């Protein structure tokens with residue numbers, strides 16, 4: 101994971117990809133997390149390791165406003181404290197049994213996690229709406245070469261013969277990037293499909309460059 105300055109925000113997923121009552125794995129500035137949304141709609145980010153015996157919590161399941169581990173069913177509230185141990189139903193779990201949590205914000209269709217203590221809110225991109233996310237097996241440099249432009253204001257512009265898209269990039273390693281595709285919020289379904297196809301073409305071009313191929 102590349103360094104994220106303390107207090108900065110990483111766009112880790114699209115809101116639409118995490119419906120209420122579900123959990124998914126994601127990469128954060130501090131490593132892998134279990135990203136989950138309670139039935140109320142609130143999003144939480146936990147370190148992806150159960151304090152009991154280390155099972156990945158992203159394999160677990162959501163019950164109301166708690167995340168339960170798939171292995172022995174220990175349940176954790178949004179604050180990270182354990183609230184339920186099925187093998188000992190009469191026991192109130194000690195306060196010391198808790199999973200590490202991270203600061204998370206859900207706004208503008210994007211879920212963000214901060215690197216350490218946030219110094220402000222995450223960026224907002226007025227007039228833009230997310231279409232989809234995809235993982236690109238290439239770094240930012242290869243993506244910039246494939247687009248022929250540079251990242252500015254947190255976004256990379258890409259224009260081909262059919263459309264223009266804005267790309268919100270989250271580096272996950274020197275040669276791996278999570279790419280969120282944003283377009284004008286008034287776009288129609290056909291324009292969204294065209295944007296999605298353009299992003300796929302860009303992904304292939306960047307991965308080709310990353311493997312040592314030539315750019316445009």
Ligand code: FES
Nearest residue numbers: 150152153169172
């Ligand atoms: S490993 Fe999670 S409850 Fe046992």
